[in-house]
Amino acid sequence: MKVEIIAVGSELLRPDFRDTNSLRLTAGLNAIGLGVSFKTVVGDGESDLARVFRTALGRSQLVLCMGGLGPTEDDRTRETLAKVMGRRLVFHKEIRDGIRERFKRRGVPMSASNLKQCYVIGGAEVLENPYGTAPGLWLDTKRHKIALLPGPPREILPMFENHVVPRLAGIGRGLMIRRVIRLTGLGESAMETRLKPVYPALPAGVSITTLASPGDLAIHLIYEGAGPGEAAEGRLEELDRAIGRILGRWIYSRNGESLEETVGALLRMRGRTIACAESCTGGLIGHRLTDVPGSSEYFLESAVVYSNKAKTRRLGVETSLIDKHGAVSAAVAKAMALGIRRTSGADIGVAVTGVAGPGGGTARKPVGLVYIALAHAGGATVLRNLFFGGRAEVKFQSSQKALDLVRKILTPGSGKVL
Amino acid sequence: MKVEIIAVGSELLRPDFRDTNSLRLTAGLNAIGLGVSFKTVVGDGESDLARVFRTALGRSQLVLCMGGLGPTEDDRTRETLAKVMGRRLVFHKEIRDGIRERFKRRGVPMSASNLKQCYVIGGAEVLENPYGTAPGLWLDTKRHKIALLPGPPREILPMFENHVVPRLAGIGRGLMIRRVIRLTGLGESAMETRLKPVYPALPAGVSITTLASPGDLAIHLIYEGAGPGEAAEGRLEELDRAIGRILGRWIYSRNGESLEETVGALLRMRGRTIACAESCTGGLIGHRLTDVPGSSEYFLESAVVYSNKAKTRRLGVETSLIDKHGAVSAAVAKAMALGIRRTSGADIGVAVTGVAGPGGGTARKPVGLVYIALAHAGGATVLRNLFFGGRAEVKFQSSQKALDLVRKILTPGSGKVL
Numbered sequence: 021m022k023v024e025i026i027a028v029g030s031e032l033l034r035p036d037f038r039d040t041n042s043l044r045l046t047a048g049l050n051a052i053g054l055g056v057s058f059k060t061v062v063g064d065g066e067s068d069l070a071r072v073f074r075t076a077l078g079r080s081q082l083v084l085c086m087g088g089l090g091p092t093e094d095d096r097t098r099e100t101l102a103k104v105m106g107r108r109l110v111f112h113k114e115i116r117d118g119i120r121e122r123f124k125r126r127g128v129p130m131s132a133s134n135l136k137q138c139y140v141i142g143g144a145e146v147l148e149n150p151y152g153t154a155p156g157l158w159l160d161t162k163r164h165k166i167a168l169l170p171g172p173p174r175e176i177l178p179m180f181e182n183h184v185v186p187r188l189a190g191i192g193r194g195l196m197i198r199r200v201i202r203l204t205g206l207g208e209s210a211m212e213t214r215l216k217p218v219y220p221a222l223p224a225g226v227s228i229t230t231l232a233s234p235g236d237l238a239i240h241l242i243y244e245g246a247g248p249g250e251a252a253e254g255r256l257e258e259l260d261r262a263i264g265r266i267l268g269r270w271i272y273s274r275n276g277e278s279l280e281e282t283v284g285a286l287l288r289m290r291g292r293t294i295a296c297a298e299s300c301t302g303g304l305i306g307h308r309l310t311d312v313p314g315s316s317e318y319f320l321e322s323a324v325v326y327s328n329k330a331k332t333r334r335l336g337v338e339t340s341l342i343d344k345h346g347a348v349s350a351a352v353a354k355a356m357a358l359g360i361r362r363t364s365g366a367d368i369g370v371a372v373t374g375v376a377g378p379g380g381g382t383a384r385k386p387v388g389l390v391y392i393a394l395a396h397a398g399g400a401t402v403l404r405n406l407f408f409g410g411r412a413e414v415k416f417q418s419s420q421k422a423l424d425l426v427r428k429i430l431t432p433g434s435g436k437v438l
Numbered sequence: 439m440k441v442e443i444i445a446v447g448s449e450l451l452r453p454d455f456r457d458t459n460s461l462r463l464t465a466g467l468n469a470i471g472l473g474v475s476f477k478t479v480v481g482d483g484e485s486d487l488a489r490v491f492r493t494a495l496g497r498s499q500l501v502l503c504m505g506g507l508g509p510t511e512d513d514r515t516r517e518t519l520a521k522v523m524g525r526r527l528v529f530h531k532e533i534r535d536g537i538r539e540r541f542k543r544r545g546v547p548m549s550a551s552n553l554k555q556c557y558v559i560g561g562a563e564v565l566e567n568p569y570g571t572a573p574g575l576w577l578d579t580k581r582h583k584i585a586l587l588p589g590p591p592r593e594i595l596p597m598f599e600n601h602v603v604p605r606l607a608g609i610g611r612g613l614m615i616r617r618v619i620r621l622t623g624l625g626e627s628a629m630e631t632r633l634k635p636v637y638p639a640l641p642a643g644v645s646i647t648t649l650a651s652p653g654d655l656a657i658h659l660i661y662e663g664a665g666p667g668e669a670a671e672g673r674l675e676e677l678d679r680a681i682g683r684i685l686g687r688w689i690y691s692r693n694g695e696s697l698e699e700t701v702g703a704l705l706r707m708r709g710r711t712i713a714c715a716e717s718c719t720g721g722l723i724g725h726r727l728t729d730v731p732g733s734s735e736y737f738l739e740s741a742v743v744y745s746n747k748a749k750t751r752r753l754g755v756e757t758s759l760i761d762k763h764g765a766v767s768a769a770v771a772k773a774m775a776l777g778i779r780r781t782s783g784a785d786i787g788v789a790v791t792g793v794a795g796p797g798g799g800t801a802r803k804p805v806g807l808v809y810i811a812l813a814h815a816g817g818a819t820v821l822r823n824l825f826f827g828g829r830a831e832v833k834f835q836s837s838q839k840a841l842d843l844v845r846k847i848l849t850p851g852s853g854k855v856l
Contacts, residue, residue, distance in 0.1 A: 313797060323739070
């Protein structure tokens with residue numbers, strides 16, 4: 021069964037529109053085992069809207085349409101769908117009485133424009149709307165199930181839960197289970213090449229989608245099919261293990277957790293504390309670590325030492341070292357890591373210094389050159405990196421690499437463990 | 439001319455997907471006078487994708503399709519559109535050489551899966567992608583203009599601006615001009631109430647949309663209609679002035695700039711430096727300030743003093759003060775601001791301490807209680823705030839309020855000016 025969500029409204033085609041309704045509906049559909057195949061956004065114009073309905077009825081069997089049920093001139097969903105389906109609109113006195121009652125309670129006379137909302141497509145069931153004047157409609161024909169729902173979130177969500185979901189009982193076949201593996205430290209195509217052997221051997225009902233952004237990769241494992249749940253979970257588990265064997269060293273999370281959550285859990289588990297010395301990341305590492313509730317247990321501080329003077333004064337990085345090697349250098353990164361560890365008293369000191377761009381790059385030290393250093397009881401290590409992208413990407417990838425180094429040093433079996 | 443944006447990718451049909459690309463593209467199209475008529479989201483499956491292409495070619499003349507150009511198994515945009523159009527795929531040696539070169543620079547061998555990306559639909563122009571391996575394609579036929587663009591924002595946006603927009607020159611009829619006023623410090627409904635008198639008196643062709651998130655508001659002024667540009671700009675200017683009279687004290691930007699950009703520009707203009715002492719924001723203020731290129735000119739450092747020990751050691755906040763008032767208190771906020779100003783040598787010291795939640799709140803010091811202090815040549819001030827929302831919202835609103843205080847003290851006519 022193909023499912024389509026249609027959002028109607030010219031305001032939805034503007035650059036500042038954020039769609040949240042369709043996401044909530046998708047979550048509700050997924051929960052009963054229905055995936056969405058198409059999402060369409062269209063304006064209020066009748067001919068465009070008619071086209072969209074014809075297309076949807078041609079390719080989808082369940083159509084959820086939201087918006088365009090209001091009292092105003094540009095609300096044309098009802099009329100247009102009726103035309104496309106060759107059905108008439110029928111006046112419902114009960115709807116008018118309900119709306120009139122609603123206005124009366126608010127001490128306002130019913131507006132003439134609301135009369136529009138009393139017309140129902142022939143053969144449709146009326147879905148009650150306790151939160152607004154626009155009733156919903158439900159059509160159940162031989163080939164289609166169609167819901168017309170109001171646009172405002174506080175109206176559509178209860179209507180969907182209370183009136184649409186029960187009408188879909190038994191339609192959603194089986195289950196949809198999702199698992200997200202997250203990784204960092206290798207490129208998208210390198211991941212893909214390594215994953216190649218996995219695709220032909222996917223367990224029945226399981227599919228894979230991969231998502232990439234600079235410094236972060238995700239593999240979504242999706243099971244769609246019949247129950248029971250344990251069997252489905254078993255298949256995802258099997259695939260998860262197969263992927264773990266191939267990509268294990270880059271995987272930081274097997275259930276969608278963020279890298280900062282993973283690092284936080286490891287620090288807590290091993291009873292270690294951390295402090296950061298940030299130059300080009302500007303505070304991003306501290307910000308990410310403290311996005312995790314309870315991070316005060318292991319995160320002591322971050323010295324965002326943007327100026328050279330701050331590097332010297334806060335962390336004891338020698339002026340001569342900066343003069344000799346430059347602020348962006350392995351030597352300074354190492355001194356920063358050792359300095360923050362010493363002055364904070366943390367078990368782990370992590371330091372970042374680099375050229376975030378867009379300015380400030382030279383032939384020898386180009387934009388994207390970032391040194392990351394780790395200081396711990398066993399000594400200190402420095403890594404030279406060259407990141408691509410704009411300022412925001414370089415900052416993010418730097419924070420990602422720094423956190424991943426901390427993850428590795430706290431993970432048994434990944435070499436040197438703290 | 440009907441314009442359609444198609445987003446390809448099964449991950450886009452999930453309940454957690456936030457579409458931002460199509461909004462950026464819409465803004466770009468609007469800027470050259472083109473409105474969007476249809477937006478479609480479809481998964482990676484070939485038959486669904488083919489259906490969507492057939493529909494788009496039937497109803498739209500300009501089709502911008504994003505995603506599905508990557509090297510992975512489930513990237514099928516190129517192949518599918520070629521089939522729908524009845525065209526062949528042609529191997530381009532130059533693309534392969536370019537990708538190979540890209541990998542070489544990073545010291546990694548080119549992956550076999552990237553070979554896929556070297557195939558071009560017959561008759562298409564190749565659009566260069568300096569930010570990734572997936573080249574874009576441009577097709578200009580008798581009835582259609584079609585752009586195939588990569589999915590990642592950092593790749594699609596430059597490609598759209600540099601290669602698609604120039605190819606659309608002269609197509610857009612009339613003007614669509616947008617101006618974004620940004621403000622902070624008052625609620626959405628308070629803004630709406632104050633804006634009420636403006637709506638009935640909107641200049642011809644101009645409309646308003648407002649957008650709200652915790653701690654940040656935006657008012658979009660949009661002109662749609664005929665030229666000349668100066669007349670349209672004049673009408674927006676007139677409306678902008680009217681809104682400025684009503685909401686001036688909360689407005690931090692009249693051309694869409696972020697608050698950190700505004701603050702950065704003011705610091706640079708007035709030749710002042712800044713340093714931060716962050717507790718509950720965890721580095722977010724430093725991160726935001728350093729998102730602005732060139733911020734090293736005025737941003738010296740941020741001491742993210744999460745632990746009490748760090749507050750004392752880095753900033754000289756007396757232990758007795760923390761013992762007496764607690765780390766989340768006006769006294770400690772003030773001491774932090776004075777401490778960071780003194781130890782950093784900055785002109786302005788800004789400090790934040792609060793309860794970000796979800797844990798750690800008490801009846802007297804609930805989640806969301808945040809003290810913000812400012813130290814400058816004229817003395818020090820502290821503000822008590824109670825923010826609503828989750829951990830991320832409290833952190834963001836705290837950083838927003840702190841930056842806005844800095845903005846105010848640097849803005850002539852807003853009271854005490856530094």
